Amino acid sequence: MTQSERMSSVELRSTLSLASIYGLRMLGMFLILPIFAIYAETLPSGHDHLYIGLALGAYGLTQALFQLPFGIASDRFGRKNMIYIGLLIFALGSFVAGMADDIHTIIIGRAIQGAGAVSAVVMALVADLTREEHRTKAMAMIGVSIGITFALSLVLGPTLNQWIGVSGIFILTGVLALLAILDIKYLVPDPHISRFHSDTQATPARLGVVLKDTQLLRLNFGIFALHASHMAMFVVVPFALKQTSGLSENDHWMIYLPIMVISMLMMVPAIIIGEKKAKLKQIFILSVVVMLLAELGFGLMINSFWGIVAALTIFFIAFNVLEAIMPSAISKQAPVESKGTAIGVFNTAQSLGIFVGGVSGGWLSSQYGYTAVFGFCGILMLLWLVSVMTMQAPAAVRSKMYHLPDGYAGDATRLSQTLAALPGVKESVVLPAEGMVILKVDMQANWDDSAVLQLIRG
Structure with missing residues (x-):
């Protein structure tokens, strides 16, 4: 492997x-879920679910509201500055929730946590600090950190x-957020050039294209339904586990640990089949069916400890598979120049799902009991299954990015057309303002970068 093929020490660090940083923020959101x-x-008032x-x-609602504004602001005020602000807001929310002695104050703290919506800014800073040929690898590393953090x-x-109790967990995440500011300041270099990246950032001008794409809308509904059912589940399952197992909530890790190990092991072959064998739609359909079965299992066996364990295992096998393959499907489906916008809408749908799932699960549990919660989730899964059945199979493509020569003054349209004519290229776009060429390439093609590089360099 040549030096140019490897990430540099600066890129890796x-x-x-x-x-x-991304994982820490997710950890602060997810640590409290099981307890x-x-x-x-x-x-006080906590008896009302x-x-x-x-x-x-x-936090899902405020995260959905502030993601796009934070990303846009980072183009004007600087990536690091907006991350500092976001982490301070997140820390403030954590301290508010940690010092609360009533449920209403915790709700306010959680909303403040979500308002520190730095995810899009972090992605943009990664794009600033990595070469185009390593961008996909860098994003994959962040994706892995999210999966590990959740588990x-x-x-x-x-x-x-x-x-340390739930209050201590909130305080701990606030302290870690403040320490993360030092990480950003001293371990992450300042980018030499900070520019807009259409592959990682959303732009309002492209929202219309993305929101009119029915295939992308199917994926957006899917991530909404997935996280709505996930959040609704955690309104009910902790109670059900405690009641049926006799275990304190402090011991529930003994239940979740083997479930997460099994689900992670089962996830790997499903991803390999979906990606390498170009069977993403089939894996989608199977996973959503499994999710539907899990919701039915919860509804029918919520009063049985082993029934809950079985339903949890089935749920997290499908959940982890879908979490892993859906971002890939978005990248394959979105037009090249709208990829960042499509990802932004996708992430917003996920955040809205978290909010709707939490509120719906709480209301249904308080009004109609546990079974109603899983009935709601089952309906979401059924609607998603219909959506998946009618969607187009994601194209078997991969993204390839190349850096344009500094000061490029060629004919971008002609270069794009020439690159599009190369064997295996499905879509091509040349972005002089970003100094970048992005191609969608057939995964089965015997790809050779040399022809592209020769055309780019003229």
Whole structure:
């Protein structure tokens, strides 16, 4: 492997540091999931599960509202400055929730946490600090950090609850957010050039194109439904596990740990089949069917410990597979010049799903009981299944990015047409303002970068 084919030490350090920031923020959101509902019920007004669901989902609403403004502001005021502001807001929300002695204040704290919506800014900074040929690898590293963080949160949450309680967990995440500011300041270099990146950032001008694409809308509904059902589940399952197992919530990690190990192991072959064998639609359909079965299992066996364990295992196998393949499907489906915007809309749909799932799960649980929650989730899965059945199979393509020569003054349209005519190229766009060429290439093609590089360099 040549030097140019490897990430530089600066690129690697920057990506790992920013992945840790992204993971830390997710950790602060997810650590409380397995134990919060039980804790919240002991607070004033916490007996009403609507408030529990609102506390769980509140950050999703503010995150959805502030993601795009933070990203746009970072183009004007600087990536690091906006990350500092976001982390300070997140820390403030964590401290508010940690010092709360009633459910209403925790809801406010969670909403403040979500308002520190730095995810899009982190992605833009990664793009600033990595060469085009390593961008996909860097984003994949961040994706892996999110998956690991989520799995760890289900195991660490109950353990930390035993040592420092839910209030302590909130305070801890606030302190870690403040320490992350030092990480950004001293470990992440300042980019030499900070520019807009259409592959990672959303632009309002492209929203119309993305929102009119029915295939992308199917994926957006899917991520909404997935996270709505996920958040609604955590309004109910902690209570059901405690009641049926006799275990304290502090010991629930013993249930989640083997479930997460099994689901992670099952995820790998599904991803390989979907990506390498170009079977993404089939994997989608199978995974959504499995999710539907999990919701039916929860509804029918919520009073049986082993029934809940079986339903949780089935749920997280499908959940982890879908979490892994859906971003890939968005990248394959979105027009090249609208990829960042499509990802932005996708992430907003995910955040709205978190909010709607928390509120709906809380209200249904308080009004109609546990079974109604899983009936709601089952309907979402059924609608999603219909949507997946009628969607086009994502194209078997991969993205390739190349850097244009500095000061490029050639005919971008002609170069794009010439590149599009190369064998294996499905879509081509030349972006002089970003100094970049992006191609969608047939995964089965015997690809050779040399022809592209020769054309680009003239």
